[in-house]
Amino acid sequence: QVQLVESGGGSVQTGGSLRLSCVAAGSPKGSYYMGWFRQVPGTEREGLAAVNINGDGRTTYSNSVKGRFTVSRDNAKNSLDLELNSLKPEDTGIYYCAAATAPGPVGAMEVFPAQRLRGEKYDTWGQGTQVTVSS
Numbered sequence: 001q002v003q004l005v006e007s008g009g010g011s012v013q014t015g016g017s018l019r020l021s022c023v024a025a026g027s028p029k030g031s032y033y034m035g036w037f038r039q040v041p042g043t044e045r046e047g048l049a050a051v052n053i054n055g056d057g058r059t060t061y062s063n064s065v066k067g068r069f070t071v072s073r074d075n076a077k078n079s080l081d082l083e084l085n086s087l088k089p090e091d092t093g094i095y096y097c098a099a100a101t102a103p104g105p106v107g108a109m110e111v112f113p114a115q116r117l118r119g120e121k122y123d124t125w126g127q128g129t130q131v132t133v134s135s
Contacts, residue, residue: 002026002124004097009129012087020082020129022097027078031055033100033109034080036071037119039128040093047117048095049082052110060116087133095129098122 008020022034035050049071051059059071070083080097100106100122109115 001101002028002099004099004124004126006095006097006126006129009095009131011132011134014088014133014135016087016133018084018087018131020084020095020097020131022080022082022126024078024080024099027053028101029054030103030106031110032106033116033122034073035098035100035116035122036069036080036082037096037098038091038093038131039096045096045119047119050109050116051080052116055106055110058113060113062117084131087131089133089135092131092133095131097126099124 003025005023008018010018012018031054033050033052036048037045038048039045047062048065049061051071051073068086072081102123105121109121115121
């Protein structure tokens with residue numbers, strides 16, 4: 001099982017940008033997923049973006065961030081970055097990196113794309129990094 005560490009969070013003004021990084025210790029040889037989620041107090045955890053690694057390599061975005069956030073994989077650093085642009089106060093929250101490595105969930109995620117943004121499919125989580133956007 002991989003271990004994940006997020007970094008890059010901070011406080012910015014509306015319209016600003018941040019780049020978050022998730023560094024993984026260890027990497028499965030087979031197909032798996034890494035994703036970014038966010039948690040706002042009092043709301044359900046929201047899947048933002050997910051990318052397949054060692055498989056079809058496809059990226060999935062939620063409608064709420066499509067066009068503003070970009071996820072990228074750095075194989076050399078074994079990391080998954082999330083670039084947050086045009087930030088709004090409603091983007092404020094704790095951002096988590098996650099990995100789904102179990103063959104059963106990964107297989108389902110490959111067949112049903114909507115599951116790639118479901119937190120219950122992921123088995124490994126980082127501790128989160130805070131993003132605060134002020135008006």
